[in-house]
Amino acid sequence: MNLGNRCFKVLCLVLAALMILALAGCGAQKPAEPGTDVELASDASPAESQTEPQPVSQTESQPVSQTENGTEPQTETGGVIVVYFSRTGHTKPLAEYIKEELNADIYEIEAKVPYTDDDIKYYTDCRADREQADPSARPEIAGELPDLSNYDTVFLGYPIWHGQAPKIIYTFLESVDVSGKTVIPFCSSASSPVGSSAENLHSLAPNAAWRDGTRFAIGTTRDEIADWLSSLGLPEITQKEASALKLTVDGTELNVLWEDNESVAALKELTADGPLIIQMSPYGGFEQVGPIGQSLPRDDTQITTEAGDIMLYSGDQIVLFHGSNRWAYTRLGKILDLDQAALTALLGNGAVTIMISLT
Numbered sequence: 089m090n091l092g093n094r095c096f097k098v099l100c101l102v103l104a105a106l107m108i109l110a111l112a113g114c115g116a117q118k119p120a121e122p123g124t125d126v127e128l129a130s131d132a133s134p135a136e137s138q139t140e141p142q143p144v145s146q147t148e149s150q151p152v153s154q155t156e157n158g159t160e161p162q163t164e165t166g167g168v169i170v171v172y173f174s175r176t177g178h179t180k181p182l183a184e185y186i187k188e189e190l191n192a193d194i195y196e197i198e199a200k201v202p203y204t205d206d207d208i209k210y211y212t213d214c215r216a217d218r219e220q221a222d223p224s225a226r227p228e229i230a231g232e233l234p235d236l237s238n239y240d241t242v243f244l245g246y247p248i249w250h251g252q253a254p255k256i257i258y259t260f261l262e263s264v265d266v267s268g269k270t271v272i273p274f275c276s277s278a279s280s281p282v283g284s285s286a287e288n289l290h291s292l293a294p295n296a297a298w299r300d301g302t303r304f305a306i307g308t309t310r311d312e313i314a315d316w317l318s319s320l321g322l323p324e325i326t327q328k329e330a331s332a333l334k335l336t337v338d339g340t341e342l343n344v345l346w347e348d349n350e351s352v353a354a355l356k357e358l359t360a361d362g363p364l365i366i367q368m369s370p371y372g373g374f375e376q377v378g379p380i381g382q383s384l385p386r387d388d389t390q391i392t393t394e395a396g397d398i399m400l401y402s403g404d405q406i407v408l409f410h411g412s413n414r415w416a417y418t419r420l421g422k423i424l425d426l427d428q429a430a431l432t433a434l435l436g437n438g439a440v441t442i443m444i445s446l447t
């Protein structure tokens with residue numbers, strides 16, 4: 089090999105090395121990959137480069153790592169979870185309204201040995217009476233407990249049983265770690281106030297930041313819950329990131345509990361630029377169906393629908409039920425507060441127009 093050739097080869101090697109270094113430098117700047125949220129990637133940089141640990145909330149930091157590994161954030165809230173126990177179903181809608189208003193996660197405490205109707209016939213020395221009178225009673229919880237590590241705020245809902253929280257709430261608080269978290273108790277009752285029921289929970293989790301407990305009457309509406317939530321002055325992120333969907337049928341706004349799934353997330357994206365208006369058609373005497381205009385992610389399973397169900401059919405059509413049908417659907421949500429007669433009056437009389445928009 090002559091000197092000229094050797095020089096040329098060395099020059100090529102140096103150039104190649106320089107190109108590799110340049111490419112490596114670009115990689116460190118996280119180029120936007122298909123499907124990557126560029127804003128989140130750039131948001132990540134300052135937090136990552138901080139040397140001192142910053143009081144960044146868990147939720148703020150979540151999307152950073154989760155965007156990097158390509159998975160959805162576990163929660164879009166300010167790390168809020170609603171935990172509740174509801175034996176006869178009055179506390180449950182309150183919990184669901186909070187979940188929906190704040191786009192929070194939700195966990196229902198269920199008893200390992202379920203409470204039968206006889207167990208809750210109070211003032212008959214029933215199981216609930218005896219447990220409430222027994223300071224050491226700690227009824228077991230069914231299934232797995234929630235992992236609370238991603239939450240800053242825990243709403244804790246229960247019915248008033250003899251002026252207090254049911255003992256299964258005590259079991260819960262002794263089984264999880266809510267240290268440093270804001271815990272906001274709420275309850276439903278026939279007539280009793282929250283009384284000492286919330287304060288008596290403090291000693292079970294002394295390191296939590298307890299807020300005052302609030303009692304709601306049976307049948308409290310979603311609007312009343314929304315007003316209460318606004319009055320709590322929760323961190324802005326909690327309220328700001330709540331992006332629930334609004335559904336109107338012929339101009340009437342309905343109270344909907346939306347599913348927390350990919351289909352509803354896609355529906356939210358679809359409505360981000362403006363409301364989605366769909367001309368529906370009655371079908372089969374049990375539903376209204378209409379085209380979304382594009383396909384959404386679907387996870388169809390055979391479902392026997394009930395009045396009030398909102399389903400995705402064939403990936404690109406939305407169905408509102410006022411009766412029942414069995415078919416493969418992906419659940420999108422459920423219309424609350426209207427019984428079958430009211431739903432049939434709304435959906436069973438010819439074509440309707442629906443509008444879906446972000447709240």
Ligand SMILES: Cc1cc2nc3c(=O)[nH]c(=O)nc-3n(C[C@H](O)[C@H](O)[C@H](O)COP(=O)(O)O)c2cc1C
Binds near residue numbers: 176
């Ligand atoms: C064992 C037991 C004790 C109760 N004690 C009271 C009480 O002291 N004061 C009251 O107003 N309601 C009392 N109630 C009624 C419940 O608080 C009320 O029905 C509540 O909304 C039930 O909530 P849930 O449907 O979510 O279980 C009691 C109910 C049971 C089963």
